[in-house]
Amino acid sequence: MAAKWETIAAAKRKALADSIPKEWIIPENIKPGDDVLDVTAWAEDTDWFSDEEKKITSTPAVELLEKLKTGELSAEVVTKAFCRRAAAAQQLTNCLTETMFDYAISTAKKLDAHLKSTGKPIGPLHGLPVSLKDNFNVKGLDSTVGFASLVNDPATYDATLVDILRDAGAVFYVKTNIPTAMMIAESVNNVFGRTLNPRNRKLTSGGSSGGESALLAFGGSVLGVGTDIGGSLRIPAACTGIYTLRPSFGRFPTLKCRAGLAGQEAVNSVNGPMSQHFSAVKLYSKTVVDSEPWLQDPKCIPIPWREVPRKEKLKIGVIWDDGIVKPLPPVTRALKETVEKLKSAGHEVVEWDTRLHAPLIAVMGKMFVADGGKSVEKLLQPTGEPFRPEMTQYQDAKEMGVYELWQLHLERTSLLKEYLDQWNACEGLDALLGPTTPYASPEHGNFKYVGYTGVFNVLDYSSTSFPTGFYADKEVDTIENPGQSALSDSCTETQKDYNPHVVHGAPISLQLTARKLEDEKVLMMTEVVLEALGIS
Incomplete structure (x- = not known):
């Protein structure tokens, strides 16, 4: 039985490799070796990509x-450039699960023909290649979410979001790698293997939208869509130094997507945009909400896109640590520098008490394994696929009874009210600023704490993760006595795993959080913070 999943996985990987046209295979004599850690630099320096493609x-x-809508650039040319760069990203970082290059080019040609005949674009995303996380169903393609049992089980329909983006003119060309069940903070599974961080291939690209973050950081996508149930947008964005928005549930449609824990709604999964450019995050968000998704997805909230006036002076609560795991030295340094720049720009900064974070994270952890790991186990069993070592909590979980689960819901609601009261008591508070994760980006296998993001999934608050312009420095960001001043066993482990020499040069991101359903406001405030940092 054990060979069955291995055989299926090997065949799937071969099919993926074979889907890349031979002329897009990087020649061995110019392909970066394993000792080349930053392959984004190779992509910019090599002559293998044409100047136009770059x-x-x-x-x-x-x-x-703008260039696509005027016809200055054709959708076909743009799509081919991104297809080729995505193919290279796959060869260097293992970031894809599906390719649809021929379909993408065919779609682009139709869009070009429409523009030529009518003089008008299809919609606000006319001709733009958009990458999708593996779990977004596209008719005719697998959505394995990392399980061998879901290989060769193509979707018979498109996800609602896919329909919306296609109607807006998007061109779909690849789907990207995830961890098993999308419930690990690194993108690794038994079918496709591990995705590498293109900025430093010794580091993780995060999870669960880590295939997206790797592809985007490499330049193989300009706008991607991921999902987030405990940090799965913000963690990979932080690991690779890109932008993302974790919206509140109900703003963007989630209908007809494949889930790793199907039916688990105590903590809702959301989807959101990822990009190297903040402007793309804003564009995507407005485009999706302007499509009135509540007319297609019954769980979407009928709130039109709201233009939020710019606020010149913000009141921000700073999260230095969450009382469980201290941020590592690069993150603490970036947070201190950012706070100083905000104060210099005239913003008010106050310290935030994180006493409620530990109980909220504890509730989240219990909710994810309330089924006793059955959702994961039932998808592993058909092919004899084993639990990955990162998922021992699902393997060891004991199923909760309905009564116990309802009591957990009551505990969650009580904590939500306490957090709301705490926010209200801080008069005029606009946002919270803190680490996205305790790491810049850790080495593979060392991402073990998701509390900084997960707490806001339970609260369902709107959050962004953004690069600060600061980078890890092996000479500055050191720990003299790991574990000596740790807040918990997890904190001790995090400090002992930290290797400043390997992490050197990694981008450092922070997280900005507004209240529930304040997606537009958190985007506005992120822009204000970026300006204080001198980032355009």
Whole structure:
């Protein structure tokens, strides 16, 4: 039985490799060796990509769209450039699960023909290649979410979001790698293996949207869509130094997507945009809400996109640590520098008490394994696939009774009210600023704490993760006595795993959080913070 899943996985990987056209295979004599850690530099320096391909794939989505709408650039040319760069990203970082290159080019040609005949674009995303996380169903393609039993089980329908983006003119060309069940903070599974961080291949690209973050950081996508149930947008964005928005549930449609823990709704999964450019995050968000998704997804909230006036002076609560795991030295340094720049720009910064974070994270952990791990186990069993070592909590879990689960819901609601009261008591508070994760990006296998993001999934608050412009420095960001001043066993482990020499040069991100359903406001405030940091 054990060979069955291995045989299925090997065949799937071969099919993926074979889907890359031979002319897009990087020649061995110029392919970066394993000792080349930053392959984004190789992508920019190599002559294997043409100057036109480099220019297209490094142009922000908003600028590309202007050229696509006027016909200055054809959708076909843009799509081919991103397809080729995505193919290279796969060869160097293992970030894809599905390719649809021929379909993408065919779609692009139709969009070009429409523009030529009518003089009008299809919609606000006309001709823009958009990458999708593996779990977004696209008719005719697998959505394995990392399970061998879901290989060769193509979707018979498109996810609602896929329909919306296609109607807006998006071109789909790849789907990206995830961890098993999308419930690990690193993108690794038994079918496709591990995705590497293109900025440093010794580091993780995060999870569960880590295939997306790797592809985007490499330049193989200009706008991607991931999901987030405990940090799965913000963690990979932070690991690779890109932007994302974790919206409140109900703003973007989730209908007809495949879930790793199907039916688990105590903590709702949301989807959101990821990009190297903040302008693309804003564009995507407005485009999706403007489509009135509540007319297609019954769980969407009928709130139109709201233009939020810019606020010149913000009141921000700073989270130095969450009382469980201290941020590592690079993150603490970036947070201190950011706070100083905010104060210099005239913003008010107050310290935030994180006493409620530990009980909220404890509740989240219990909710994810309330079924005793059955959801995962039932998808592993058909092929004899084993639990991955990162998922021992699901393997060891004991199923909760309905009464116990309802009591857990009551505990959650009580904590939500306490957090709301705490926020209200801090008069005029606009946002919270803190680490996205305790790491810049850890080495593979060392991402073990998701509390900084997960707490806001339970609260369902709107959050962004953004690069600060600061980078880890092996000379500055050191720990003299790991574990000596740790807050918990997890904190001790995090400090002992930290290797400043390997992490050197990794981008450092922070998280900005507004209240529930304040997606537009958190985007506005993120722009204000970026300006204080001198980031355009």
